[in-house]
Amino acid sequence: MTINSRNKGKRFELAVAHILNDWGYEARRGQQFSGSPDSPDVVAPDFPWHLECKHVQRLDLYSAFTQALKDCGDKPPAVVHKKNHSEPLITMRLDDLLRHLSDLSS
Secondary structure: OOOOHHHHHHHHHHHHHHHHHHOOOOOOOOOOOOOOOOOEEOOOOOOOOOOEEOOOOOOOHHHHHHHHHHHHOOOEEEEEEOOOOOOEEEEEOOHHHHHHHHHHHO
16 A cells, blocks of 8 residues: 555545534544554444445455454444545445434334
């Protein structure tokens, strides 16, 4: 990975943290020491998902999701991803989304 792509990833993680803050979730960019629940891309204690952030033109989504799954700890995993000049999207397991929506309606 080149320095420019690392910087692009850092900027995207910061942007995702800002979006979460704008929606009322306290969030900040995580410290990337090693993949684990202790070092997520974005630290957001009250956000219901562990976020793996990827800003790339060609994403191997299943590899990114596998990384999120490995690192997620007790939160369900999700991948926030974006291509250049596109809006961010999120990928998560359907069961996790439905479980969360069910909890909200209870």
